[in-house]
Amino acid sequence: MDACMEQKVLRFLREYELLAPGDDVTVALSGGADSVALLWVLRTLAPRLKLCLRAAHYHHGIRGAEADRDADFCRRLCEDWQIPFSMERGDAPARARQTGESLEEAARALRYGFLRRAAPGKIATAHNADDNAETILLHLLRGTGPRGLGGIPPQREKIVRPLLTCTRAEIEALLARQGLPHVEDSTNASDDCLRNRLRHRVLPLLREENPRLTDALSRTAALAREEDAFLSRLASQAAEECRTPAGYSCARLLALDPVLRRRVLLGMLWDLGLENPSAVYVEGLQTLLQAGASARWNLPGGLVAARAYDLLTVGAAASLPPLESRTLQIPGQTILPDGLGSILCTVTKNSYFSKKKLTTFALRCDMITGREIRVRGRRSEDRLTLSGGSKRVKALMIDRKLPARLRAAVPVLTLDDVPVAVFGVGADPAFTAKPDEDALVISYHGPLFDDPEREEEANES
Numbered sequence: 001m002d003a004c005m006e007q008k009v010l011r012f013l014r015e016y017e018l019l020a021p022g023d024d025v026t027v028a029l030s031g032g033a034d035s036v037a038l039l040w041v042l043r044t045l046a047p048r049l050k051l052c053l054r055a056a057h058y059h060h061g062i063r064g065a066e067a068d069r070d071a072d073f074c075r076r077l078c079e080d081w082q083i084p085f086s087m088e089r090g091d092a093p094a095r096a097r098q099t100g101e102s103l104e105e106a107a108r109a110l111r112y113g114f115l116r117r118a119a120p121g122k123i124a125t126a127h128n129a130d131d132n133a134e135t136i137l138l139h140l141l142r143g144t145g146p147r148g149l150g151g152i153p154p155q156r157e158k159i160v161r162p163l164l165t166c167t168r169a170e171i172e173a174l175l176a177r178q179g180l181p182h183v184e185d186s187t188n189a190s191d192d193c194l195r196n197r198l199r200h201r202v203l204p205l206l207r208e209e210n211p212r213l214t215d216a217l218s219r220t221a222a223l224a225r226e227e228d229a230f231l232s233r234l235a236s237q238a239a240e241e242c243r244t245p246a247g248y249s250c251a252r253l254l255a256l257d258p259v260l261r262r263r264v265l266l267g268m269l270w271d272l273g274l275e276n277p278s279a280v281y282v283e284g285l286q287t288l289l290q291a292g293a294s295a296r297w298n299l300p301g302g303l304v305a306a307r308a309y310d311l312l313t314v315g316a317a318a319s320l321p322p323l324e325s326r327t328l329q330i331p332g333q334t335i336l337p338d339g340l341g342s343i344l345c346t347v348t349k350n351s352y353f354s355k356k357k358l359t360t361f362a363l364r365c366d367m368i369t370g371r372e373i374r375v376r377g378r379r380s381e382d383r384l385t386l387s388g389g390s391k392r393v394k395a396l397m398i399d400r401k402l403p404a405r406l407r408a409a410v411p412v413l414t415l416d417d418v419p420v421a422v423f424g425v426g427a428d429p430a431f432t433a434k435p436d437e438d439a440l441v442i443s444y445h446g447p448l449f450d451d452p453e454r455e456e457e458a459n460e461s
Helices: 003-015 033-049 064-081 092-099 103-118 129-142 168-178 194-209 213-242 250-255 258-271 279-289 393-399
Strands: 024-028 052-059 085-089 122-124 247-249 294-298 303-308 311-316 332-335 342-349 360-364 373-376 383-386 389-392 412-415 418-422 438-445
Touching: 003 033, 003 168, 024 033, 024 103, 033 052, 033 064, 033 168, 052 064, 052 103, 064 085, 085 103, 092 103, 129 194, 129 213, 194 213, 213 247, 213 250, 213 258, 247 250, 250 258, 250 279, 250 311, 258 279, 279 294, 279 303, 279 311, 360 418, 383 393, 383 418, 389 393, 393 418
Parallel strands: 024 052, 024 122, 052 085
Antiparallel strands: 247 311, 294 303, 303 311, 332 342, 342 438, 360 438, 373 412, 383 389, 412 418
């Protein structure tokens, strides 16, 4: 056993109380360097920690023969090491087509769904210190607070990350010294996603300035997590003091320190199920607190915040009325009624696509010129053609999990009164412009959808 690596992981497990004697632990085994190292370390520590160890592999139905190779490698490795092994095969591309998720989002949802079914106890994933450094930089690029600076937590619910204390270089050195086999995912060499570009281009430059950058960011993350947890406890206490039987007291909220008040408002949004609420919604609540005796603020997912004298309420709104038909301003901005936001139209070359978006569509100019382009609410007879075929718009909205109270107000783009795209759902591929084609780019800006433009952080959780 590599004693240095063993002791480092063991100290980390004990410091964060990730595993206890008798725990049943399922390793998420991809066959790559990190997951093989994790399985080997936990297999070596299992007698000392009295762990019941097993492994699970998910075949996403992508990468063809390479994925088949990975699955076979994991099965044979577990046979050789006498570790109980389970595997499931899915179809991530089919799920992405059905739900409108990106391929990465669909693959992640399927993988974690399988792991939760396959694992009787805890799930161990192989995220390492360099994954954490990349995640922190991703958050910084997009703007973040203490929670984002905390990076990848050592534990989230039943998921633990024992290798979060180890760098990628340490893991590769361990594999070389112990002669441990593994497989390589060819997509890791691609610069198609932001995380890989940071890994291949940005981090090497930063490490020229500080060779111990990963350690420095790990320390920053640990401090940020501690301070975030402390601030969350203070905010929880403050929220209870501001709470009334019908909502929250505006006067009590305004009396809080601005930092604490912002965290209390953020907690309200988290409690409503908004996992990553944009800062604009927190600022909207701040504005609402300072408004007159009566005001409202629309939030994502059909939620609404309202002030009535000293009372602030945040929760589900009544069903929105149907969106009345209106002609789009091309080029220009069309303001929607009832605070539902706006639609911006720009005629340009189609170069914006870097990932799938459901609030921005690029329609082919050659197919829409001279035709009436309008936006309206859904009608019962409406159908939309996507890559999987034609389907009723109502059924597609249900598939995308759009709340029932929103569906009548979700903008439907029509040509000659026939739907060609629905925000939050998708666009007819026949009308979608290819890269560099002349296109009418139509984007929705408003509270109906919760920040759908975020790029999936596939390695974060």
